[in-house]
Amino acid sequence: MFAFTLSDVIHSRSTLLMRRPFEWQQIAPIYQDPRRSYHDVRHIQTLMREIVCLDVPEDMKQWLEAVAWTHDAYYDPLLGSPKNEELSARLLNTSLGAVFTQEGLDLAYATIALTAEHSITHPTIDPLSALFMDIDISHLGAAYPVFLRNSQLISEEYRHCGVADGVLIEGYHKFFDGMLSRSRLYYTQMYEHLEGPARENLNKGLTEDTNLVATPQLVIFEYPSDAE
Numbered sequence: 576m577f578a579f580t581l582s583d584v585i586h587s588r589s590t591l592l593m594r595r596p597f598e599w600q601q602i603a604p605i606y607q608d609p610r611r612s613y614h615d616v617r618h619i620q621t622l623m624r625e626i627v628c629l630d631v632p633e634d635m636k637q638w639l640e641a642v643a644w645t646h647d648a649y650y651d652p653l654l655g656s657p658k659n660e661e662l663s664a665r666l667l668n669t670s671l672g673a674v675f676t677q678e679g680l681d682l683a684y685a686t687i688a689l690t691a692e693h694s695i696t697h698p699t700i701d702p703l704s705a706l707f708m709d710i711d712i713s714h715l716g717a718a719y720p721v722f723l724r725n726s727q728l729i730s731e732e733y734r735h736c737g738v739a740d741g742v743l744i745e746g747y748h749k750f751f752d753g754m755l756s757r758s759r760l761y762y763t764q765m766y767e768h769l770e771g772p773a774r775e776n777l778n779k780g781l782t783e784d785t786n787l788v789a790t791p792q793l794v795i796f797e798y799p800s801d802a803e
Contacts (some may be wrong), residue, residue, distance in 0.1 A: 578759075578762060579702040579762060580763070584706050585587045588632075592635065592638040592675065592678065593637045593674060593676060597671070598674070602644050613767070614650045617736075619644055619647075622711065626639045629765070639674070639703075639706070641671070643710070645667055645683070646707075649662035653738075656691035667683055676765055682704065685721055686703075690711055700762075716772040720780060720792075724770075726780060727792070734788075744785070751777045752781070760774070
């Protein structure tokens, strides 16, 4: 599969996706649950930093921000995918749908559903959906200390639910192996520079799997982004 260009993304839309800007304050309290170690407001802020750098029309940027805020709104480690994504997407219709046009709402719902597996197989996938999925897993291509800390924070979320470290390690092997088996992790040219670093991180994580469930350590730097 080829990588979508920025032009592909921009020209994928001929009508507006948003009726008005998304008011993130109404959903922010969901991300303040103390059991959320990784999928908290810091995760959303990381996505926002990626989105703000994109050279796309303001309507698309607002749509990406709204999807970022809602895609993990419902998060239960034991429930897992795709149920979490289904419930998060349902929030769009029940309380947030008024900010989207119908086209924007349909696309947001489909995009959140796709984040359950982060695998694009449909030949007519929307380039904007592909861009959001790349943004969502851009952390896989972070510097390894950041990648490791993110994994450890996710482990904390499962530990809150009583999941043993051995089970967590098995889950990481299944997820990492599944990602590495794919021909492509990123689907846009804006993020294909992370393909190599992400694969290196996933492979290193497999060889140092006990570190993935260790106590999270402070990391004082973030990964760079070329999403411009």
